[in-house]
Amino acid sequence: MEITEIKRLIRRYALQNAVKYGKTPQKGAVMGKLMGEHPELRNRAREVAPLVDDVILELEGMKADEWRSELEKVDPSLIDEIFARKEPKKGLPDLEGVKGEVVMRFAPNPNGAPTLGNARGIIVNDAYVKRYGGKFILRFDDTDPSTKRPLLEAYGWYIEDLKWLGVEPDEVIYASDRVESYYEYARELIELEKAYVCFCTQEEFKRLKDAKKPCPHRDTPSRLNLDRWEMMLDGEYPDKAAVLRIKTDITHKDPAIRDWVAFRIVREPHPRVGSRYIVWPMLDFESAIEDHVLGITHIIRGKDLIDSERRQRFIYDYLGWEYPVTIHWGRIKIHEFGRFSTSELGRDIEKGLYSGWDDPRLPTLRALRRRGIQPEAIRKVMIEMGLGENDVAFSMKNLYGENRKILDPVANRYFFVPDPLEIVIEGGDRGIKRIPVHPEKSGFREVEVGGSFYIPSDDFNRLNKGDILRLKYLFNIRIEMIEPPKGSYLGEDPEYAKEIGAPIIQWVPPDTAVPVDVIMPDGEVVSGLGEISIRKELGNVVQFERFGFVRIDSVDNDRIKAYFAHK
Incomplete structure (x- = not known):
């Protein structure tokens, strides 16, 4: 498409947005409309973005009645479209707070094969990135070598299943390769006296936390805390003897927010990096750091993780960072499977209750693919599910119905x-x-x-x-x-x-x-x-x-x- 035609389209969509909302359009809204209507331009997002800036600058110098007059000249049908009554749309609403390039991530712990629940996060994040011509990052949050131990084969399964779903990440990140960088941010927080090494047992700290009383190590000077932190890294403390905590509000109404653990000592070897590290970040710390470092602009997460955001915001405030725009959605409950966890599925496979991660009784993408469920059907169902905060009761019959529409015309x-x-x-x-x-x-x-x-x-x-x-x-x-x-x-x-x-x-x-x-x-x-x-x-x-x-x-x-x- 020629530049002149792209400029014409940008002006058309920008004027429509300005007339509809009575104000100068946001760049993200215009980019989203353009990329949604003309997906062939997604690969040219960097070339298109400055053209959008030019059009928005032009519209800033005009009045509201001039926007409408111009739109009538460009395409009067768009005015009728703006004020026509429309049925509620299924699918994904526009993202709020789009200011520039949209960067989103899907961040699994690879402790098993991707499931239908994972598919929702993969597909919706990818759909938004494609709509706005942004960047999609697959990040493995694999810093728990013990409780939710990563499964080595699962890294490859995620990449395979993303490709099967039509998703090509712009970047693949392994948190277990970046542990040293988390140590540096921990040191910075210690120096700011916003983090400290705690030697309380879990039971001792819980008693203090529930009583809204500080840990006796909370006010240790930063220099001594730095020494203790280095001793943790050097392996001078046994497992569970010390943790690094983030200072929050010890009287916070939610006990889960009070001085939460950022690092703990785990000597169990990691499947990818072996025994290179014995001090591992908790997910809330690692994820908070990575979301900032990677420039994540929008996070979609379950409403059950609202406490994670509240904990992470302390780090962002201490380091002067802006927290990404967050969207919370309800959990999926699949009638035919009920609630399930990847960890439990893994244990059942080890017990021999299932033949493997592609056993047809499981809600994994590998099992569905083996049965002949098409990725296009999964994608359609997940996008139409939308972003509601209410829990979703989902029946496999819905997926089968979409799959049947795809297969019926082509299957011998x-x-x-x-x-x-x-x-x-x-x-x-x-x-x-x-x-x-x-x-x-x-x-x-x-x-x-x-x-x-x-x-x-x-x-x-x-x-x-x-x-x-x-x-x-x-x-x-x-x-x-x-x-x-x-x-x-x-x-x-x-x-x-x-x-x-x-x-x-x-x-x-x-x-x-x-x-x-x-x-x-x-x-x-x-x-x-x-x-x-x-x-x-x-x-x-x-x-x-x-x-x-x-x-x-x-x-x-x-x-x-x-x-x-x-x-």
Whole structure:
């Protein structure tokens, strides 16, 4: 797009914003509108930003009636759009407090595989960054080598799953590589007499804290505190013998805010950096420092972490920093899984309760991907969920509905017969039959038809002698015998079966049928027979007719394994 066209668009959106709100537009609002309507410009954000500044400067020298007059010349339909009544929109509202480049982060502790809950943070942060042409940072907050010990494989899983969701971080940060820098900020706070080394036991400090009384070490001179801090770093104290605390308000109404722990001694080796460090920052300290150092402008976090922000603001006030704009949202409760924690999932996997992080019973992205859930469906559901502070009760049916819309037009169809029963049919044509792979796509699969078929036992067990049914895409039959199962050819007219309400069922020929195991979301296995053509669909999501969507996970000479997605 030429510069002149970009300037025209910027002026158009800026005038619309000015008329709508009656004041000079904010740069972020204009950038957000421009990038949202023209995503092809996101890679040119640095080039576009000065052009936005020029237009805003021009509008500052105009009056409100001049803005409207200019907008009428540029595009009068925009005035009608401003004052038209609109239905409430689903999705994400504009960010507040946008002043320049938007920088956002997703900061997991990699102690397990990413879950659907993680997906919300990944997708929403990424969506905002793309809207405003900003910067997205993946930061591993991995400074707890003990309680929530990082899992080495999980670092790679996060990067893989972000890519699968369509997210490419501009930068990847590992907090465990930056511990020395946290030490420097700790020293600065000690020198400012805003942090001190505490030797109280947890029980002793809790008694003092609950009584709103200071720790006896609180007023230790900074020089002595610095010496004690260096002794901590040098390993001269045993685990739990000393911690570094941030001074707050010891009489604060919330006990969780009173003189909180910033560093503790942990000698357990870290999965990434081994025994390089024995003094580790708590998450509130590490995250506070990194958000400032990385220039984070907006933080989206759970409302259960409001206390974290209150603690961190003491550091920002002491060091003269501006705290990022913070948005709090409610937690997701998934009906089918309830509340879950990554730590608990990890322990259950270690106990052998699950086969791994991609077990179909788990709410992990790896499990959903293995089942055939599409990233576009997850992204749509998470964005439409919005940013409300209320907890969200979420059903997997919502996700399945979006996934079905994506798969239905493209997934090839095949026959799968669970719990098969063989029936002999007298009459009818034999030989190779061409069956469509999809009702709305070109292409066929070839199936060799003989004198008998496998059909689902459940369907046959509902029939009586003399009943009529249709073998889908093939012909109609009458049941002549129940034991042994036997039928007779009644013609190929599909309308006849519809007129009399005869069941239409799937089938496979015995000579080419292949064993198929379908692993269900509850871990149960449904075994049966499928068409031989399924073998060429390795890694793809297909629809087993009258059964559901499945992803073909493995194919070998003896058996096909598939994972069930949904109906």
